[in-house]
Amino acid sequence: MDDRELNAEADAILAELVGTPGARLREDQWQAVAALVRERRRALVVQRTGWGKSAVYFVATALLRRRGAGPTVIVSPLLALMRNQVESAARAGIRARTINSANPEEWETIHGEIERGETDVLLVSPERLNSVDFRDQMLPKLAATTGLLVVDEAHCISDWGHDFRPDYRRLRAMLAELSPGVPVLATTATANARVTADVAEQLGTGTGEALVLRGPLERESLRLGVVRLPDAAHRLAWLAEHLEELQGSGIIYTLTVAAAEEATAFLRQRGFPVASYTGRTENADRLQAENDLLANRVKALVATSALGMGFDKPDLGFVVHLGSPSSPIAYYQQVGRAGRGVEHADVLLLPGQEDEAIWRYFADTAFPPESQVRQTLAALADAGRPLSVPALEASVDLRRSRLETMLKVLDVDGAVKRVKGGWTATGAEWVYDAERYARVARQRAAEQQAMRDYVGTTQCRMEFLRRQLDDEGAAPCGRCDNCAGAWADASVSSETLTGAAKELDRPGVEIEPRRMWPTGMPALGIELKGRIPAGEQSSTGRALGRLSDIGWGNRLRPLLAENAPDGPVPDDVLKAVVAVLADWARSPGGWAPDVPDAVQRPVGVVAVPSLTRPELVGSLARGVASIGRMPFLGALTYVAEDGAHAARRSNSAQRLKGLSQAFTVSAELADALAATPGPVLLVDDYTDTGWTLAVAARLLRRSGSGEVLPLVLAATG
Template identity: 75%
Template sequence: MTHTSNAELRAAADAVLARLVGDGTGAARLREDQWRAIEALVADKRRALVVQRTGWGKSAVYFVATSLLRERGAGPTVIVSPLLALMRNQVGAAARAGIHARTINSSNTEEWETIQAEVTAGTVDVLLVSPERLNNPDFRDNVLPELAAATGLLVVDEAHCISDWGHDFRPDYRRLRTMLADLPPGVPVLATTATANARVTADVAEQLGTGSGSDALVLRGALDRESLSLAVVQLPDAAHRLAWLADHLHDLPGSGIIYTLTVAAAEEITAFLRQCGHTVASYTGKTENAERQQAEEALLANQVKALVATSALGMGFDKPDLGFVVHVGSPSSPIAYYQQVGRAGRGVEHAEVLLLPGREDEAIWAYFASVAFPPEEAVRRTLDVLAQAERPLSLPALEPLVELNRTRLETMLKVLDVDGAVHRVKGGWVATGTPWSYDTERYAWVAKQRATEQQAMRDYATTTGCRMEFLRRQLDDEEAAPCGRCDNCAGPRFTVEVSPAALESAGGSLTRAGVVVDPRKMWPTGLPAIGVNLKGRIPPGEQAAPGRALGRLSDIGWGNRLRPLLAPHAPDAPAPDDVMNAVVTVLADWAKAPDGWAADAPDASPRPVGVVTMPSRTRPQLIHSLGERISAVGRLPLLGSLAYTDHLADLSLPRSNSAQRLRALEGALVVPAPLREALGAAQGPVLLVDDMTETGWTLAVAARLLLRSGAQGVLPLVLAVRG
């Protein structure tokens, strides 16, 4: 292009930016690297990889480029975007610049046909697509080829998701290779991320064809965030952390996000802060989509002080005036941590970023590490089952035949799909017959990198050096230098002191025992295929009633007490007094609940008339002592215990695969004759006592046996719910 036309393009780009940011004066100007990326995409039709800090303005690059390309007759921009929160933000931002954006994702299936027609008619400027759609058979086979042929710009947002070295690897993203291969010559491609170290950057560049072998433009900027003041507040326990939040939340600027590591912790903290008078809302993977959207809008409008959120509220949520991010519990990766704290301070001069690490963090890291890519034998078993099947197998049909839960199974199949070993078709999955090798070295390397990142987060919490410099070095930022703002550079801004009243309230909240244990009501699909003749709804007369647990293992209150007690190699011993006292409290509260035996309600349970214990080869003393002491306190007879048959020689039952667990339990439990006789004489329901429930199937099988043996009702009581 000539110098004059280049200047005209720059002027047009700045004009679009002004509309995008709502600058009526027209004074808005692109950053130099924003302009370099736009010039590469629009004028030179090149591929570009942009690695810039959160809030730098990566979305401005693709919206401005879209506007300019559309004016020149290009087809619609396709943005592959990972989260619904990001999509909602992007649609609103595009509208401000006069760009008509639409989304195709799991929450708007009823609009897909209309949207596809609009794309065909040329009325859509931007189509945002969730990565999951890329491997939907109908979308992949019928929509994607047309889209690839017509698109004027492909944008891969949050591109670190492509890399299994990144903190948020998503195999669906790797389907982009197919779309890239199908793009006509000269279609520009933009990949963007804020959270990539040098290794992730190189991996993403290679996978997107933007590596050293191409003429792509790679723009990697400094990662300092001058608005963020980082700090770590070390507190002795969970009660102090909750009390600190209750005392200091109002001191934090504006509104913000309180991140937790688990759903249970988010719900606990939300309930406590509301009890203390703070206006907060919970936002987790279990929050209904409509509630999530309502919560996002409330935060954007400053109608709440904070959202208490898991990582479900992450990439792409855009609130320029977000005043703080607090982590109750440390993420396992400095890259993930940087990405989350980058939500704050985009459009304000000062934002507080606080980490409140907890002793439960390591256990939670270990749990998430345990559900990584499955071992080779599980992968081989899945491939063998698919190879022998006469038709495609859906996830529900495949799950009973392998020892993986549905989530891990689906993720594994997506990886195998990318590797060419399986293929997703209408009706399910098929094996391709393509030879496949288990990359032991790569998976071991990924695990080693995860361990290194965990150590980095331990070091971040205890470093006496600059915290921002520490994070920037973890992301291989060559310009990293002391920030002068963090608590180590400028001195602490927050005391560790908490008020006695808040501490007492927090302690009471965390030690409040009692979690409802919902009974299983439907047998898993596919049981007949593995020789278990059960299907459909469990008859009401064979179902357990709703039960109770002392707490969840993922709680920051009782979870911290129960985890060491119920750890795999913990010694077996009678129930400790504090645990037993809490169980008594749970029973008393249960009796008074709407479904309890002391409640004056139509659906109240009859009072239990006896206690039955579950057998155990790992914690017999613990469970028996629980049954004995409940019997004594409640003045209820201890009717006996179920027993395991020789069928269950190995108690390492599948933990997360429902069908496989039920197959292992089939015929494994019996009601001994003395217990059967006692049940026949009992005139009411029984308490069924166990140490822990994970899937709920052991309780369901035991309850069915007891009910078939004469029990008039089964009320499960366990110490812990896993999860």
């Protein structure tokens, strides 16, 4: 078959795929299809969102399957995109299935369908690649039978990319095991020159140079702008007053789950049909939210990066960011959701004063120091058996998410291996590439500075973003607020502003108690394991706010910053804490007399001793006691010698190790508890892991107190 016949066949498949008779591949799309089908090459396609990358791999799949090739395997981190693509493929008669964390009950059935040749496309989430069963049983079969391998969001392969994911590095093994002549397609919309070269090198390893097809990243439908407003209340008020002016339906991105929930609650109060979409959203609710946006039943999804790029709605009319992402490349990726199938879409950034504090909070992702890596390898080697991540926490002072990421990188490097029951050391020689890790850290810092520059630039905004992606054709767009003049009105009415401020000032967040001791404590000489006895647990507590929210979080972050001076609790903060207590008393299970099944009212207040903020915590505890007309019973006594109870962002086992012997109940406090039987309020400045409150509650309960009700200024989650 010559090129003309192959091209005609490809166009016919595209017409079925998009449901448009006469649809034809563009020349650049055809070039990619031909490279895969005719030349069986490995190719990297870097093209703007909406270019039609999925059309390339679905058309190529249909052509290859007609010629006897095995199924296409698509690796993608985007569950929402997977759902969209399964539906799209069906229109062209392509049978697509997906294996991811949301459908484990279907995996066995899908495996059978693949073995029987009943599946044309298998979409796999990257974390499956490092699942022991999938890696050892399914991956070799796929590598042997795959007709086309597609790597979606390929920038995730590179640790220079803004969204590096270690699970993606497992693809190296699959690439090496593919049968000769199996084509590979990697796609992304957000890769600068460094990332492009890195991904292309990984794709072409052992097979010659990979073909790179890179197009201009201009998005002619997008009109970019920045609206600077004085505080979070103004930004919420702006949304409420101007959301209806934005065309169609769209996405409002926030930096944190708390901010998404706050914005959703306020916009619903103002009558807008909106839905929240975050990492805490249940899968069924996510699916409902996606469908509601696709059908324009909601004005917007208020989303964190959990939505990511994984949403395919060509007529999305706007993207608004309530806070700046830490990278202009990540920002370009998210705004690229809008305007794919419409001539005009508005993109607005509403930066906040809290943005950089939030960047810092979530920046604990750098590769750990060599001492901690070596400590992990030694613990695995000494164990002589597989160790789970919770078991490793007893030996390595790293938070669980960071420890898991480190293990995945070491797995790809060959230093450890994931097996049934956990992780083992391979014994292979491993070199700590300090220079590379430092360069990556500098790259992240440069990205943050570039985002600051984007907010303040007087040059074309689209050109700025394209230059960040090394787009050689970058030129002024003529549409953004810097090219054509400000087009978004920054005004808000006093009535809406008052309502927004009231919403953000609403105090009170529940604190769930710890119910299980961490795994591995006996190995540290601490005999705590299993479930915490009910009579030694704290009760559900309350915090004034979360450090990650845009309401009280903005007020509390400066107060609780590491370098903040100690001092009495501010009057407005104490007043808000009292409001939290009043609301708590009236809630189900509270102690207000008119509450059904009311419990006993707290009879006293106990403070957690603070090395860094003794005046703040002491004045808070005494203030609550005075206003609540309860006795201040005293504080626990701090007895550790090394500052072990000072908060650190470590894992649960290490945190509890430092806290287990940090406090004691003095004779005076024990006497006060005995003389005042009943529930007590336990007051501290903030809670991070929850272990300080758990240890303190256990001590108080064992010393004769009634229920322990934690009350803190802030929760970090």
